[in-house]
Amino acid sequence: MSTWGFGAFDNDDAARWAAEFDASSSAERANVVRAALHTVVEHDRTADQFAAIAAATTVASSLPGGPLLAPGYGPNPQLIENMHVADDLPELAVRALNRVRVAESGWSGLWDRAGALDDAIAVIDAIVDELELRTTLPEYAALSA
Numbered sequence: 001m002s003t004w005g006f007g008a009f010d011n012d013d014a015a016r017w018a019a020e021f022d023a024s025s026s027a028e029r030a031n032v033v034r035a036a037l038h039t040v041v042e043h044d045r046t047a048d049q050f051a052a053i054a055a056a057t058t059v060a061s062s063l064p065g066g067p068l069l070a071p072g073y074g075p076n077p078q079l080i081e082n083m084h085v086a087d088d089l090p091e092l093a094v095r096a097l098n099r100v101r102v103a104e105s106g107w108s109g110l111w112d113r114a115g116a117l118d119d120a121i122a123v124i125d126a127i128v129d130e131l132e133l134r135t136t137l138p139e140y141a142a143l144s145a
Contacts, residue, residue, distance in 0.1 A: 003050075006116070006123045008057035009073035013050035021058065021075040029083050033058055037089070037096040044099075046106030053100060053107075053124065056093035059085060060127050063134035090135045097124050097131075 003011040009018060017036055024032045036055035039048045058075055060066050062083045074080075100107045101124045111120040 003110075006120050007073065008053045008123065008127065011050050013047045014054035014074070017051035017054045018073070018075045021055075022079060026079075026082065029079065030086050030089065033083075033089060034086070034092065037092045040096040040099055041092070044104075044106055046110060049100045049105060049107040052096045053127070056097050056131070057127050058083070059089045059093045060130040060134065063090065063131070066130060066134050090131050094128055094131050097128050100124065 008014060017032075021029060021032050033055045036048070036051045039045075040052035054074060058080055061077075062080045062085050099105065101121055102108060103112075107120075108117060111117040
């Protein structure tokens with residue numbers, strides 16, 4: 001795997017996941033996201049963790065008012081904007097990110113060995129912050145009701 005930065009899509013595994021997301025039908029996109037997040041909640045494969053970060057970023061970006069957290073990279077912004085976010089996805093995204101950022105994860109181990117764990121964790125924290133902020137806004141509550 002090749003990694004060229006701290007961003008959610010700055011690696012080959014996330015790029016492959018983004019291509020899968022873009023190639024899926026509109027009806028399948030939420031399931032592509034859910035599968036990436038579930039895999040990390042259940043397993044500790046580093047490649048899956050990079051894909052889950054990409055999926056969580058996509059969820060955060062698709063919420064009302066959500067910023068495009070990976071400009072120039074990742075899935076097609078129009079596909080993100082038009083994705084229906086099922087009620088379970090934001091919470092599942094936060095659970096997956098919490099699993100990724102623990103010291104025992106393969107992802108954390110890679111960044112720790114590179115001497116850049118704090119910078120990488122800052123990216124995860126920003127995604128979690130957006131997920132938590134966006135799901136507490138009144139417009140999200142109105143959409144999910």
